[in-house]
Amino acid sequence: MSRAGAREWIGLAVLALPTLLLAMDATVLYLAVPHLSADLRPTDAELLWIVDSYGFLVAGFLVTMGTLGDRIGRRRLLVIGATAFAAASALAAFAPDPVFLIVARGLLGVAGATLGPSTLALISTMFPPGQRGLAIGLWATCFSAGIALGPIVGGLLLKWFWWGSVFLLAVPFMAVLVLTAPFLLPEFRDPDAGRLDLTSVFLSLAAVLPVIYGIKQHGGVIGGISIAAGLVFGGLFVSRQRRLADPLLDLRMFGSRSFSVALMAQVSTMTAIGGIYLFVTQYLQLVQEFTPLVAGLWLMPSAAVLVVSSLVTSRLAARYAPAHVVGVSLALAATGFAVLAVAGGLAGVVTGFTLVYLGIGPIMALGTELVIGTAPPEKAGSAAAMSETAMEFGIALGVGVLGVVGTAVATDGQPLLEAAPAEFTAGLNAVAVLCAVITGLMAVLVLRLLRPGHPAR
Structure with missing residues (x-):
């Protein structure tokens, strides 16, 4: 395959739209939680479902959608998914009660599951091996930027509009994707794929x-x-x-050590992020009493380092072994969680969270490249689905498990959002301790299992 030209790079920019929005939709809701709670009055269990149902169903359907794209066409599935995502976003924006919002978030998850594998699989088709690493790195940067920018964009919207506006943001962006995809993106399907x-x-x-x-x-x-x-x-x-x-899932891909270790790193890292993110964003509003916009601005340092660390990953991977890049990044994230575990004020929380994000960027970028690079072109959709599943399932697991632990520490029977500042901070510290242990142990495992010079298979 010859080098990618202008059309491919413009196509990559179009693919960045669903990638950015998928990641934003996982985090954009956090700053809106107090507003929708005041409006819809959800219980603690309903609130966790509102936050988590999106990533939960994305994780559940990714494997199916990745394989389906390989069979019916990746561009075709991308367009269908983008249309459904826009429709579900409108439903979520005008949800009249907690149950309706949970269902709408679940539909967003099903539609979102079609987008991630399709974008990554199309990138593997559009770019030759010599440029694929950079293209996937830019994709990972968009994913990282979406996670980081979600609360910032949410804060800006909540300053002027109601909580449902955070969902309507997706509609115009998905419209651009649907209209331009037939002209800028190639179609690809596995000619030898059997039935689903x-x-x-x-x-x-x-x-x-x-x-x-x-x-x-x-x-x-x-x-x-x-x-x-x-x-x-x-x-x-x-x-x-x-x-x-x-x-539906070719288990032979797990025979690659790079594939398996990268998935392990992605699951553990995103579990930690999913567990701590809710507490950090709510800490800024409930303990520090910032408005959503000001809280979002305090998250800008972490957003900036996440984008930068994702961008430089391809250069780091060219100079150092993947084991060193991923292992050191995990250790850096563990250090950030350790700072959060002892933080009692704003400076400690912002510093610790920024260190966490500095370590997360390379894990997401290089981990995705290691997973996609081990798969043949006709299985790129399935491999991309596994990478996305690892990240989305990790976020859902973090909110579902670590969120429950933090809530138990922070409350004594009363709703989480009514916890006293000291108790809420104690819950944040407790979750951070668990996250530090998870990422620290994973750093050791990566350095042991993905040794420099060791055959990948």
Whole structure:
């Protein structure tokens, strides 16, 4: 394949739109939580579902959508998903009650699951190996920027509009994507792909959704039964994939050490981010009593270092072994979480969170490149889906598990948003301790498992 030209680079800019919005939609809601809580009056459980249902269903459907794009066409699926995402955004913006908003966020997750794998798979088609690393690095930068800019954009919108405006932001951007995709993006599908195995689709959902539901039940008999059922269906899913000639998920990709270790790093990192993000954004509003706009501005240092660290990852990867880049980045993130674990004031929280984001950027960029680079072109959609699943599932798991731990520490029966400043800060510190342990252990594992000079397979 010859070097990519102007059309491919402009196409990459178009692909950046859904990538940016997908990431923003995972975080843009955080600063709107006090506003929608005052309007819709959700319970603590409903509030966690409102925040988490989006990433939950994205994670549940990514594998299916990644494989579906390989079969029916990646550009076609991207356009369908963008249209559905815009429609679901409008529903969420005008939700009249918590249950309606939870359902709308879930529909956003299903539509969002079509976008991530399609964008990454199209990038692997549009760019030759010599330029693919840079293109994926720019994609990861957009994803990082979306996560970081979500609360800032949300703060600006909430200064002038109601909480539903944070969802309407997606509509014009998705319209641009739908209109320009046929002219700027190539179509690609696997010519030898078999039919989509609906039984595997059911088993994949039956494995993921009960586990998350069980986690949200905070233990107990129902939660334990739900998790056990999910694990059983997960075993059936794996067994079926090994028998099928055209599996929904090609398990042979896990034979690559780079693939498996990168996924481990992505899951653990995003679990930590998902757990701490809600507490940091709410700390700025509930403890420091900042307006949403001012709270968003205090998050700008972390947003800036996240974008910069993602951009320089391709240069770091050219000079140093992936094990060193990912391992050191995880250690840096662990240091940031350690600062948050002892922070008692604004300076400590902002400093710790900025250090966390400085370490997160290279993990997201290089981890994604390692995953995509191990897959053949016809399986790029499936590989991209696994990378996206790792990140989205990690965020959902972090909110669902670590969020519950932090809430238990911060409250004594009263709603989280009514916790006293000292108790809320204690909850943030407790979650940060767990995040420091998770990322610190993962740094050691990466340096051990992905050793410099060790064969990738």
